[in-house]
Amino acid sequence: MxxxxxxxxxxxxxxxxxxxxxxxxxxxxxxxxxxxxxxxxxxxxxxxxxxxxxxxxxxxxxxxxxxxxxxxxxxxxxxxxxxxxxxxxxxxxxxxxxxxxxxxxxxxxxxxxxxxxxxxxxxxxxxxxxxxxxxxxxxxxxxxxxxxxxxxxxxxxxxxxxxxxxxxxxxxxxxxxxxxxxxxxRREATIPATAVEAPSDDALMAELAAFANAARADASALLGRSWTSEAGGAYRDQPGAEPTVRAHCDAIEIADLLLGSVPPQLSRDEHMARLRKLQDPVTGLVPEFGSDVYGDSTITFGAGPATYHVLSVGYALDLIGSRFEHPIHAIADMDPAAVRSSLDTLPWRNEAWGSGAWVDAWGTAAYWNLAQSHPNATGSLEALFGWLLTRVSSASGTWVTPTDDNRLEVVNGYYRLTRGTFAQFGVPIPHVERLVDTVLEHAADPRYFSPGRQNACNVLDVVHPLWLAFQHTTHRREDARNWARTQLSQALERWVPGEGMAFSAEPSTGDRNVPTLQGTEMWLAIIWYLADLLGCAAALGYRPRGVHRPEPALSLPTL
CATH class of the missing domain: 2.160.10.10 (Hexapeptide repeat proteins)
Known part of the structure; x- marks a missing residue:
């Protein structure tokens, strides 16, 4: 066998x-x-x-x-x-x-x-x-x-x-x-959104169950609408768009979450083979479809879609019982000194989100390399955590001091950074109460969180840090729950039958305001985190297992 x-x-x-x-x-x-x-x-x-x-x-x-x-x-x-x-x-x-x-x-x-x-x-x-x-x-x-x-x-x-x-x-x-x-x-029709600002737990549980039931019923249709049979078949974020690697990965995440299986357009082995063969054996990275970089060094960690593919392809393979064929050489060959030097040169003050995204992808690549017992993985990961723990602000709990002008980038970058490090490896986040204050101050900004102004990134980048923080503190938990109730009530209204959810709730954002695989995958995870903050996630009957999994993927050893 x-x-x-x-x-x-x-x-x-x-x-x-x-x-x-x-x-x-x-x-x-x-x-x-x-x-x-x-x-x-x-x-x-x-x-x-x-x-x-x-x-x-x-x-x-x-x-x-x-x-x-x-x-x-x-x-x-x-x-x-x-x-x-x-x-x-x-x-x-x-x-x-x-x-x-x-x-x-x-x-x-x-x-x-x-x-x-x-x-x-x-x-x-x-x-x-x-x-x-x-x-x-x-x-x-x-x-x-x-x-x-x-x-x-x-x-x-x-x-x-x-x-x-x-x-x-x-x-x-x-x-x-x-x-x-x-x-x-179970035979009741989907329950319409209630006008009550803070529904009872029973009402909210019923609304969540109805939402999840509708999503499962539509899962096959929304996966099918993003599949094109051209050139041997591929997934697109939405009909008419070009096929992308991330779209394929989002399809796998959605199918796992709602159907407990792989997307039906391909067999499990076919999904696995397609994703594994995309990896460049020299760098260990996965470029976008149509790239002509395999076998040389022109694909670079930290630039372009290959950086996020460390997350999306790695976890898609994990969900279907496989993994990358090669180590992520682009970071595996970095010793602790090189890791610290790279962190020092990131544009933290000017590009807090980009710096956090770099750390997220680096930490995730280290996780995949640990699974393949690469000799540099553990020491370099310890260097990463050492740098982060000595550079975090005790006043804000973040790695860049937030101001009115940069708070969005700081909080969004915080989510990306901690997702791939503290959350992924089960390490408690530092200065947790100050972090809650910082995130809740940002969450009150109507430019990003008033009705019709939200997008998946901005809401996820608030709810995940709050959820992570409340594993260790009760500081301002009720404030966070009130915010979560409001966001959850609005998010549950945005499911489009047979199509899923749009990345952005704002009509003026064009293609971002139409249902896509990315929007659907992200909002399904967001809704789970919002519901879990309220103690009602069990009603959904699903739990993220891929990029947005709540449990650590690997807990680092302790003495």
Whole structure:
């Protein structure tokens, strides 16, 4: 079995029967036979059970076209119908019966048993009990959901990501939260935007769920409208535009977020091959389509679209289970002294955003190089953090002193810098309360944040630093939440059916005011961050995993 193919199938098992080799199919058939012999399992046609999953049931019946992905943990008396998917790292234990078409997100626990809790004995000495869990047909269970023993989930229900389900869920219900509560009926039409300035949590949860439901329903259409079949097929930011590398990456991010799959115009392997072959082996950078720089040194880190492609292509490959073929040599060969020298020469005062973008791309390139164990990666990264931590302003929390004239560039540059460094590597940001004050002062500027004046960059570059700060402080949290409520209410109104979202809300900005892949990808992430500041992101049922992921991509080691 090709190791790369095997890894892809273990994490994306629905691709197996359409693209596996004969040897891979024979290996899967042999795995089925072992489970039948050992556990008496009943396995339907075209089912796939990852060898990396711990499948050790008392009884198991799994229907046709159903899948169990890598590192799932399956024990007890388990029945899955046809077209069910148990995604990676999920747990299904005890007495659990599912109908057809059940989708279970990653890191979910469905626990059809419990401990007795008699006060006269320690819990570990008491017997287990089991009422069992029953799940109907056509149920979507999001990532990180917990379903406890004794629960019945009706057909066509949706359990939002992160929900803790302790009571029965009626048919067609969308539930979310801890403990889970009903948000709305899945059959209800999209809820119109409310005129209430600060909606209740229930109303906001319902509005978020409706937005996400509409976005998922339109995902295939908006990806299709940006695909052109010319020259072998490619993605454009919008119909009529030229194909770009970023458009391809944005399509992958959108499909992952809303569909849990790759864009349907190409297979996973085709997406992977197209992106990997774009990398220049000399510099490790990815130029724009049509560039004639491969194999020489004319492509430069810090100039042109190749710099952002370190982020967009790297994370697109990561989402589809791959990575760059070559190290990012353009930064891998920089020793700590060269890193410090480069930082010293950046135009911080005149171009705060450009300087922050350089650091973002450098930090991300270092992350990809760490994955390939490049010898310079760790020492140079330590030099980067050392320079940043000794140059940040204790008065503003930023790397350039903000004024009325430059505050937009300073805050936007702060987002780019911290995204690729502190956020990406799980390092706490410095002077966090002063940073909150600086960002909120900028967020009050009507030139950028009054109704109809927002664009995706400006809103993202405020909400992400605030979200990052509130992992470490409660300073002015309510002020930030009030701003987030206002921005979220307006953002939810901007979805264009079948087309997505425009980068800019301002009509006078021309092409930036029409729906694009870039605008859609960015606003989907922004809406998640705004909702999470308000404690309501679970209602969306999605969580960014690519460029805008909230979790660190890699936590640096500590002593």
């Amino acid at each position: 090709n190791p790369q193919h095997g890894l892809n199938y273990d994490y994306s098992p629905w691709t197996f029967w359409s693209s596996a080799s004969e040897a891979e199919r024979q290996a899967q058939d042999a795995h089925h036979k072992r489970l039948v012999k050992r556990a008496g399992a009943k396995i339907g046609e075209r089912a796939f059970l990852s060898p990396l999953a711990n499948v050790d049931p008392d009884t198991l019946s799994i229907g046709a076209d159903s899948f169990i992905a890598a590192y799932a943990y399956i024990t007890g008396a388990i029945t899955l119908g046809d077209d069910c998917t148990v995604n990676a790292f999920s747990v299904v234990r005890g007495n659990v019966t599912m109908g057809d078409g059940v989708r279970i997100g990653a890191h979910t626990s469905i626990l059809g048993f419990n401990h007795s809790m008699d006060a006269s004995e320690p819990v570990f000495k008491q017997p287990l009990t089991s009422k069992g869990i029953t799940i109907g047909d056509d149920v979507w269970i999001g990532s990180n959901v917990v379903v406890l023993d004794g629960v019945t989930v009706g057909s066509h229900a949706v359990l939002a990501a992160g929900a803790v389900v302790t009571k029965d869920v009626p048919e067609w219900s969308i539930v979310g939260g801890n403990p889970a509560r009903r948000i709305r009926d």
